[in-house]
Amino acid sequence: MTSLLSSSSFSSASASASARRVARGVSPLRGSSSARSRSSSSRSRSAARPLLPSLQAIMNSSGSGSSSSDVLVDMQELRDTALDAIRTIGYSANDAAVLLDVMMYAQMRGNNQGIIKITTNGLARNEDATPMRVEHDTATCARINGNREVGMAVLYRATEMAVQKAKSAGVGIVGTHNTSTSTGALGYYCRQAAKQGVICLAFAQSPEFVAPYGSKEALFGTNPIAAGFPTSDTSSPLVMDLATSAYALFGLLEAKTAGRKIPEGVAQDAAGRVTTDPSEVLDGGAIRVFDGGHKGSSLALLVELLGGALTNAAIEDKKAKKSWGNLVVCIDPKQLGWTADEFQRRVDTVCRRVKKCEPLPDHGEILLPGERGDRVEDANERAGSIEVEANLWKDLQDMAAKAPPRDSADSATAPSSIFAASSGGMPESNGAPSTSRGTGKDSWGMDTRLVHPTDPCDDPYAAVAPPLYQTATFKQPDAVSMGPYDYTRSGNPTRAQLEHHIAELEGGDRGFAFASGMAALTAVTRIVRSGETILAGDDIYGGTSRLLGSVLPKQDINVVHVVMSDLDAVESALNKNKVKLLMLESPTNPRMQVIDLQRISAMAKKANPDTVICVDNSIMAPVYQRPLDLGADVSMTSATKFIAGHSDVTAGLLTTKGKELGDEIYFHQNSEGTAASPFDCWLSIRGIKTMKLRMDKQSDNAMKIARFLEKHPLVSRVHYPGLETHANHDVQRRQASGYGSLLSFNTHDVNASRAICEKSKLFKITVSFGSVSSLISMPCFMSHASIPAEVRAERGLTDDLVRISAGIEDAEDLIADLKEVMDEYLMETTGKPADVSASRSVEELEARESWLLERIRELESKVKTSN
Numbered sequence: 001m002t003s004l005l006s007s008s009s010f011s012s013a014s015a016s017a018s019a020r021r022v023a024r025g026v027s028p029l030r031g032s033s034s035a036r037s038r039s040s041s042s043r044s045r046s047a048a049r050p051l052l053p054s055l056q057a058i059m060n061s062s063g064s065g066s067s068s069s070d071v072l073v074d075m076q077e078l079r080d081t082a083l084d085a086i087r088t089i090g091y092s093a094n095d096a097a098v099l100l101d102v103m104m105y106a107q108m109r110g111n112n113q114g115i116i117k118i119t120t121n122g123l124a125r126n127e128d129a130t131p132m133r134v135e136h137d138t139a140t141c142a143r144i145n146g147n148r149e150v151g152m153a154v155l156y157r158a159t160e161m162a163v164q165k166a167k168s169a170g171v172g173i174v175g176t177h178n179t180s181t182s183t184g185a186l187g188y189y190c191r192q193a194a195k196q197g198v199i200c201l202a203f204a205q206s207p208e209f210v211a212p213y214g215s216k217e218a219l220f221g222t223n224p225i226a227a228g229f230p231t232s233d234t235s236s237p238l239v240m241d242l243a244t245s246a247y248a249l250f251g252l253l254e255a256k257t258a259g260r261k262i263p264e265g266v267a268q269d270a271a272g273r274v275t276t277d278p279s280e281v282l283d284g285g286a287i288r289v290f291d292g293g294h295k296g297s298s299l300a301l302l303v304e305l306l307g308g309a310l311t312n313a314a315i316e317d318k319k320a321k322k323s324w325g326n327l328v329v330c331i332d333p334k335q336l337g338w339t340a341d342e343f344q345r346r347v348d349t350v351c352r353r354v355k356k357c358e359p360l361p362d363h364g365e366i367l368l369p370g371e372r373g374d375r376v377e378d379a380n381e382r383a384g385s386i387e388v389e390a391n392l393w394k395d396l397q398d399m400a401a402k403a404p405p406r407d408s409a410d411s412a413t414a415p416s417s418i419f420a421a422s423s424g425g426m427p428e429s430n431g432a433p434s435t436s437r438g439t440g441k442d443s444w445g446m447d448t449r450l451v452h453p454t455d456p457c458d459d460p461y462a463a464v465a466p467p468l469y470q471t472a473t474f475k476q477p478d479a480v481s482m483g484p485y486d487y488t489r490s491g492n493p494t495r496a497q498l499e500h501h502i503a504e505l506e507g508g509d510r511g512f513a514f515a516s517g518m519a520a521l522t523a524v525t526r527i528v529r530s531g532e533t534i535l536a537g538d539d540i541y542g543g544t545s546r547l548l549g550s551v552l553p554k555q556d557i558n559v560v561h562v563v564m565s566d567l568d569a570v571e572s573a574l575n576k577n578k579v580k581l582l583m584l585e586s587p588t589n590p591r592m593q594v595i596d597l598q599r600i601s602a603m604a605k606k607a608n609p610d611t612v613i614c615v616d617n618s619i620m621a622p623v624y625q626r627p628l629d630l631g632a633d634v635s636m637t638s639a640t641k642f643i644a645g646h647s648d649v650t651a652g653l654l655t656t657k658g659k660e661l662g663d664e665i666y667f668h669q670n671s672e673g674t675a676a677s678p679f680d681c682w683l684s685i686r687g688i689k690t691m692k693l694r695m696d697k698q699s700d701n702a703m704k705i706a707r708f709l710e711k712h713p714l715v716s717r718v719h720y721p722g723l724e725t726h727a728n729h730d731v732q733r734r735q736a737s738g739y740g741s742l743l744s745f746n747t748h749d750v751n752a753s754r755a756i757c758e759k760s761k762l763f764k765i766t767v768s769f770g771s772v773s774s775l776i777s778m779p780c781f782m783s784h785a786s787i788p789a790e791v792r793a794e795r796g797l798t799d800d801l802v803r804i805s806a807g808i809e810d811a812e813d814l815i816a817d818l819k820e821v822m823d824e825y826l827m828e829t830t831g832k833p834a835d836v837s838a839s840r841s842v843e844e845l846e847a848r849e850s851w852l853l854e855r856i857r858e859l860e861s862k863v864k865t866s867n
């Protein structure tokens with residue numbers, strides 16, 4: 001999948017093309033170079049006053065401190081090594097690719113925001129990070145809570161969203177807050193956006209280092225502003241990127257480390273006197289604004305307001321609060337009446353005129369903003385290699401050597417899209433509910449669409465809460481003609497309201513409400529005739545497994561199971577069998593495998609265009625995933641779960657594409673009397689309105705629980721698509737916009753699992769999921785008990801598996817509840833407290849060992865930082 005922002009001129013493809021021009025490997029360089037002088041000072045150790053951890057780390061970066069030379073590194077090798085090094089920090093393949101792309105932009109241009117961040121702890125992952133969340137979203141604006149995720153990934157996402165909004169609504173304004181790591185060179189984001197044909201402005205607010213004009217006190221960050229303008233050379237927009245400070249913070253740190261002075265007039269000491277001693281600046285002094293006057297101060301204030309006040313970032317005590325903000329503004333020039341070409345030509349004209357201005361006698365060529373960096377980048381690209389400071393390169397290689405083996409996803413050195421669907425290079429069918437919209441009803445976001453369904457019943461009293469038509473029959477106009485409804489089995493206005501709403505939410509042609517999820521799935525199987533074949537996964541809900549294994553074979557329907565996460569196996573099963581119905585779940589119930597819905601749907605249609613693809617979407621629901629957009633023909637969401645949300649309804653909703661399929665499903669719903677009751681529909685209509693609020697909270701809780709479980713010695717494996725360690729974490733990020741409330745885990749000890757379920761106080765032992773209350777179950781004895789034991793064993797579904805559906809309680813209470821029970825069990829069975837490893841199986845010990853190694857790495861990096 002190509003990202004909206006991934007068309008960088010130094011993407012891995014172009015880098016590898018140039019890389020072919022030089023021999024792989026490194027060679028020492030002689031003589032000086034700007035790259036060398038930029039990086040050499042970072043080798044020295046120095047005890048700076050504690051600043052931001054990443055900046056402190058830069059000062060402490062490894063190396064001998066003796067003289068060294070730069071080395072010439074093949075570009076592709078640098079990218080590969082840097083990517084591996086980033087992976088050791090624990091980022092997902094996609095995040096790692098984003099970070100690499102942002103830093104390589106700087107590295108290639110000789111800017112100090114490059115890969116040194118990797119080896120100097122500048123990308124340290126935050127322990128408390130949870131997935132960033134779009135917490136406010138309209139057609140033109142959005143605000144992202146970075147949830148302490150890495151700054152570059154958050155700003156990347158914000159830029160994607162701003163571009164999308166600008167393309168669909170003319171303007172896109174996206175703010176971010178709650179990140180406290182560097183966003184790298186701001187120009188990167190503006191360039192990527194401008195390559196998409198929009199004007200982009202970016203503002204980054206950061207902690208207190210710069211004094212307002214006339215003041216002693218540091219209040220502003222270096223507060224850069226960047227802008228990108230599309231030009232007629234679409235691969236090379238005009239990009240400007242300027243700090244509003246007179247001197248870069250990094251430069252100050254470098255000067256201190258190297259024992260150098262800083263230029264006169266760029267900074268002041270604690271008393272506000274101009275100083276050239278970097279230590280005095282760092283010791284209670286401040287950097288000055290770039291012009292040392294009120295204009296620079298006004299621009300720094302502008303960034304503080306746009307990047308901080310507007311975005312919900314910290315605006316006081318910023319160093320301690322660690323919530324920095326960014327704002328991205330994208331404007332489609334078409335909004336001012338230009339075609340793309342016309343505007344680009346106008347930008348060219350202005351730039352040409354600037355370039356042609358007669359220089360002052362003592363001034364050489366007039367350069368446009370970014371032109372010097374462009375030239376360095378071009379030269380590096382042409383050479384296919386780049387100078388890297390020797391110690392930095394060694395540190396990077398040492399880190400990379402510890403990277404786990406790559407799988408195919410890890411090999412991508414250009415980022416794929418993160419979450420939001422985009423029109424610029426991402427397939428239209430991305431199943432994550434779109435965050436970019438135009439105007440009008442079709443353009444509304446999910447929160448709005450949940451609350452404002454179209455009313456197909458045209459209620460004469462315009463009741464805000466739709467009426468409940470609790471009636472079995474409807475009086476007819478006369479004995480020989482029929483009104484819109486006659487009998488509730490055949491149709492009911494309350495049901496019609498729900499059916500219409502689910503079709504709107506899933507993006508289908510027709511919706512149906514059934515008495516249960518199983519009734520809905522059974523109706524779908526009615527399209528399969530005797531002798532035809534259904535292909536299904538092997539990790540599937542027990543009820544579906546029973547339908548496929550014990551009901552349909554009685555009608556001579558063939559059922560083939562395949563490991564759905566194995567795409568080769570799926571392809572071969574699709575080619576070997578003429579599949580009439582393909583039944584998928586993603587994530588799967590109960591082991592939370594993520595299935596690539598888009599790829600499998602495409603494979604199925606290629607093998608047989610008549611195959612009907614049905615996805616059980618109950619775990620994600622349309623709030624997080626829209627299977628029809630990913631190529632499915634039918635989507636089923638159990639209304640018992642998140643839709644109704646309060647464990648008080650049993651119902652199942654189907655959405656179909658196309659008239660023929662819809663008519664056939666309706667025929668069976670009516671003929672077999674499997675529709676949902678009006679009251680269940682009414683409760684579901686009511687539940688839908690708060691669904692996203694609930695699901696977001698439940699997902700946050702699930703993530704926190706998953707992270708807790710991951711580290712508990714009683715747990716051998718956690719299955720949750722939100723964890724970076726999940727095999728298909730990236731597929732989940734691509735096809736869905738959340739991770740959901742459901743997770744499962746193994747203990748390899750049925751008694752331990754039982755104790756957890758039975759002794760916890762806040763988790764109710766029940767089947768089902770999606771309730772406001774947290775639920776816990778042992779699938780093999782409960783939801784999946786109908787699958788024969790030998791089939792479960794064959795599928796690797798073990799008795800010790802525990803499934804949790806996180807509710808909306810306080811995460812801290814839920815975790816404390818689990819912790820108490822789990823620690824107690826360990827104590828009782830091993831006589832040792834929870835943090836002492838009990839006698840365990842080889843697999844458990846291996847899992848424990850990797851966890852311990854990970855902890856050691858973390859501690860080592862902390863020690864390195866505080867040295």
Ligand SMILES: N[C@@H](CCSC[C@H](N)C(=O)O)C(=O)O
Pocket residue numbers: 541542543589767768769782783784786
């Ligand atoms: N006794 C029921 C089990 C229902 S499980 C409900 C739900 N879909 C889940 O996954 O928990 C049965 O036999 O079907």
